[in-house]
Amino acid sequence: MTIQSVEWNQETNVLRILDQRQLPHKVIFVDAVSIEEVWEAITFLKVRGAPAIGIAAAFGLVLWSEEKQSNQLELFLDELRAKRDYLATSRPTAVNLFWAIDRVIEAAIKAKSVEEAKKRCVFEAIAIQEEDRNTCRKIGEFGLELLEEGDTVLTICNAGGIATAQYGTALAPFYLAKERDIELKAYACETRPVLQGARLTAWELQQLGTDVTLITDSMAAHVLKTKNITAVIVGADRIAANGDTANKIGTYGLAILATAHDIPFYVAAPFSTIDLNTSTGEDIPIEERAPQEVTHLQGVALAPDGTKVFNPAFDVVPNELISGIITEKGLIEGDFEKKLQALKNDSVHV
Numbered sequence: 001m002t003i004q005s006v007e008w009n010q011e012t013n014v015l016r017i018l019d020q021r022q023l024p025h026k027v028i029f030v031d032a033v034s035i036e037e038v039w040e041a042i043t044f045l046k047v048r049g050a051p052a053i054g055i056a057a058a059f060g061l062v063l064w065s066e067e068k069q070s071n072q073l074e075l076f077l078d079e080l081r082a083k084r085d086y087l088a089t090s091r092p093t094a095v096n097l098f099w100a101i102d103r104v105i106e107a108a109i110k111a112k113s114v115e116e117a118k119k120r121c122v123f124e125a126i127a128i129q130e131e132d133r134n135t136c137r138k139i140g141e142f143g144l145e146l147l148e149e150g151d152t153v154l155t156i157c158n159a160g161g162i163a164t165a166q167y168g169t170a171l172a173p174f175y176l177a178k179e180r181d182i183e184l185k186a187y188a189c190e191t192r193p194v195l196q197g198a199r200l201t202a203w204e205l206q207q208l209g210t211d212v213t214l215i216t217d218s219m220a221a222h223v224l225k226t227k228n229i230t231a232v233i234v235g236a237d238r239i240a241a242n243g244d245t246a247n248k249i250g251t252y253g254l255a256i257l258a259t260a261h262d263i264p265f266y267v268a269a270p271f272s273t274i275d276l277n278t279s280t281g282e283d284i285p286i287e288e289r290a291p292q293e294v295t296h297l298q299g300v301a302l303a304p305d306g307t308k309v310f311n312p313a314f315d316v317v318p319n320e321l322i323s324g325i326i327t328e329k330g331l332i333e334g335d336f337e338k339k340l341q342a343l344k345n346d347s348v349h350v
């Protein structure tokens with residue numbers, strides 16, 4: 001069964017969002033009927049995962065545009081741009097957010113009337129979601145080419161179907177393997193502080209019927225040394241022009257550990273996650289989240305009141321630690337800078 005993290009209802013103009021904060025114990029959907037509700041859903045992680053954030057934000061603009069009563073195109077487009085800027089404040093790191101809302105704006109400004117602009121907004125948001133589904137499937141196909149029956153992959157956070165339109169990025173090979181009756185195993189790092197690995201990846205792979213073993217983040221070195229891990233595959237929130245990759249906090253450590261154990265370390269991501277305007281990882285804005293995510297676990301205090309906290313949501317893996325980037329255009333290896341540049345705006349494959 002495939003659960004969609006974001007579903008647009010064309011008849012009612014409602015965006016149904018899977019509330020990922022409630023997983024794995026409750027599968028609850030919330031209805032967003034305004035752009036503010038979408039902003040809130042993204043900021044507070046009801047919807048998360050770079051591609052899913054982008055899709056939700058695109059529909060956030062649709063929700064605003066559908067509500068807007070106006071016949072003046074210029075005014076409508078000015079306000080739409082302001083709403084784009086508002087949504088852009090919801091989370092800073094995943095570049096898919098900015099990519100998706102900019103796509104909606106680019107589509108809308110071609111319109112000759114407000115009516116047409118509204119139609120273009122919906123059309124574009126639906127296209128972004130549809131394209132992501134196809135893109136992730138291709139990532140799964142290319143990812144699976146790197147694996148064999150019986151292989152074991154270690155991953156972090158959740159780069160699964162619920163982080164995208166479908167299939168996921170790092171987890172996409174597991175979906176394709178299941179379709180083809182190929183047995184793969186996974187180790188999922190729990191991913192403190194918000195536990196996307198324990199709550200989401202363990203749940204998603206269980207739903208899929210994949211053999212998944214949950215570990216705490218601090219067990220990764222021992223597992224890589226002792227458990228015959230074939231590869232580490234992770235998602236990405238933003239890939240800089242030189243291949244440096246921002247992903248969930250803890251990913252950088254995994255890349256170092258994989259290198260130390262001579263295990264390939266792959267990043268799986270669509271081209272919408274590649275940001276050629278960001279030269280290196282140093283230029284990627286790293287989100288810092290509320291201290292309570294660290295001091296508390298599911299509402300229960302772990303640390304003394306007043307404890308000083310540092311809570312970066314992401315870290316950056318330098319390109320030299322990345323064996324390859326699995327994209328919808330194929331596996332990219334070697335000179336990332338040159339290859340990403342050449343492939344980004346091109347329909348050619350690797």
Ligand SMILES: CSC[C@H]1O[C@H](OP(=O)(O)O)[C@H](O)[C@@H]1O
Pocket residue numbers: 048049050051156157158159160163164168169170196234235236237246247248249313
């Ligand atoms: C398929 S992108 C997955 C990506 O989402 C992450 O972060 P968050 O849960 O904070 O949105 C994470 O870094 C994953 O790799």
